[in-house]
Amino acid sequence: MKRGKINFRLLVITDRKLAKDSLEKIIGNCVKSGVKAIQLREKDLPSNELLRLTRKLRKTVKGNLIINDRLDIALLSNANGVHSPEKGIDAEYIKRYNKNFQAGKSVHSIKQAVNAEKVGFDYILFGPVFRTPAKVKYGSPQGLEKLKKVCNSVNIPVFAVGGIIPMRVRKCINVGAHGVAVIGAVMKSNNVKKTIGVFKDELGVL
Amino acid sequence: MKRIGRLCVITDTMIQNKYSHREIAKMAIKGGANIIQLRDKNMPTGELLETAIEIKKLCSKKRVLFIVNDRIDVALISNSDGVHLGKDDIPIKDARKILGNNKIIGGTAHSLKEAVQREKEGADYIGFGHIYPTYSKLKKGNPKGINYLKRIVRKVKIPVFAIGGINHSNIKEVINSGVHGVAVIGAVIKNNNPVIAAKGLRKVIYD
Numbered sequence A: 001m002k003r004g005k006i007n008f009r010l011l012v013i014t015d016r017k018l019a020k021d022s023l024e025k026i027i028g029n030c031v032k033s034g035v036k037a038i039q040l041r042e043k044d045l046p047s048n049e050l051l052r053l054t055r056k057l058r059k060t061v062k063g064n065l066i067i068n069d070r071l072d073i074a075l076l077s078n079a080n081g082v083h084s085p086e087k088g089i090d091a092e093y094i095k096r097y098n099k100n101f102q103a104g105k106s107v108h109s110i111k112q113a114v115n116a117e118k119v120g121f122d123y124i125l126f127g128p129v130f131r132t133p134a135k136v137k138y139g140s141p142q143g144l145e146k147l148k149k150v151c152n153s154v155n156i157p158v159f160a161v162g163g164i165i166p167m168r169v170r171k172c173i174n175v176g177a178h179g180v181a182v183i184g185a186v187m188k189s190n191n192v193k194k195t196i197g198v199f200k201d202e203l204g205v206l
Numbered sequence B: 001m002k003r004i005g006r007l008c009v010i011t012d013t014m015i016q017n018k019y020s021h022r023e024i025a026k027m028a029i030k031g032g033a034n035i036i037q038l039r040d041k042n043m044p045t046g047e048l049l050e051t052a053i054e055i056k057k058l059c060s061k062k063r064v065l066f067i068v069n070d071r072i073d074v075a076l077i078s079n080s081d082g083v084h085l086g087k088d089d090i091p092i093k094d095a096r097k098i099l100g101n102n103k104i105i106g107g108t109a110h111s112l113k114e115a116v117q118r119e120k121e122g123a124d125y126i127g128f129g130h131i132y133p134t135y136s137k138l139k140k141g142n143p144k145g146i147n148y149l150k151r152i153v154r155k156v157k158i159p160v161f162a163i164g165g166i167n168h169s170n171i172k173e174v175i176n177s178g179v180h181g182v183a184v185i186g187a188v189i190k191n192n193n194p195v196i197a198a199k200g201l202r203k204v205i206y207d
Helices: A023-032 A047-060 A071-076 A091-096 A110-118 A133-138 A143-153 A166-174 A192-203 B021-030 B045-061 B072-077 B092-099 B112-121 B145-155 B171-176 B194-206
Strands: A010-013 A037-040 A064-068 A081-084 A102-107 A123-126 A158-161 A179-182 B007-011 B035-038 B065-069 B082-085 B104-109 B125-129 B160-163 B181-184
Touching (some): A010 A192, A023 A192, A047 A064, A047 A071, A064 A102, A081 A091, A091 A102, A091 B072, A102 A110, A123 A143, A143 A166, A166 A192, A179 A192, B021 B035, B021 B045, B021 B194, B035 B045, B035 B181, B045 B065, B065 B072, B065 B104, B082 B092, B092 B112, B112 B125, B125 B145, B171 B181, B171 B194
Parallel strands (some): A010 A179, A037 A064, A064 A081, A081 A102, B007 B181, B035 B065, B082 B104, B104 B125, B125 B160, B160 B181
């Protein structure tokens, strides 16, 4: 597998609407617990507020700070990359203005996964693997069998997303996932440090 | 100072769904608009970028300026002529870091103070409004009116565009206030014949 620059196994995706505490605090605790990658995903924030929040988090996040969908915000906040949603921009553009940017892509099928690799994305998020309230609108979960097929179809790291809780991590890794991406499990946690600790136990490394 | 046209048509698919952004741009250009501003706060980024690239092509052919609202990344990738930044958008000085000095950056102002501020921040033009009551900006307080517009025009050196409720019956008064240009939405796209509507506005501006 081409791991490239992808030096993380756990990707924490933000959602301040689910968050039990301020995002700064939650992210701060993630970083202190050893999390190496944060994806900032606050789709409904106006651009100026998103930029302010990103710059604030940049001071906390020493590892990978990936910005969902917004190349402009990523360029202005000294982030490490951009995550392209299903209807987002191509990897070519993400790398055109900063060749060191990591480019992630959300995919929901094998075909999309193969294409994401072909057009130069560094890693993909595939899901929802399990049932999750956040993704009910996308229909039934895709399941582990499909995740396995996706992992077998590409050479770039695949992160399982959707309904990821610690007890499901090994199931994903066992079918070939490089790592997992979590939203609710961390955002809604009453004890972020402990939650990250449990993920670390399951993944081996963060 | 950069060369900036005087009739700006903003493509909007919120107040109407009869035409796509591209269709609006095409009709507006045909009617003589010399700035097209692509504005869509809801379209997925990939789609917005595709739309921007298409409209940029249409504009280039006719030497019409193409401006993207809010999204500096889309402006950059589509090689637009600039961006228009509202008060909730990325600050002008940050936009400059990405776009450089050659691209046009426009800023919105709702008061004299904001207009002066935008000029200081390095805006190439100001969009000031809304001048008249308008259905697309219902929530933003009272219309500013012509006299306030005149004060803005006297105060700042960069081009001022009047926006908000401008149509065929009041454009003469707006132009007489000394503004550089006007930005319209409904006056063109809500008209039964957008091409002729744009032509009519253009005639008043350049006569």
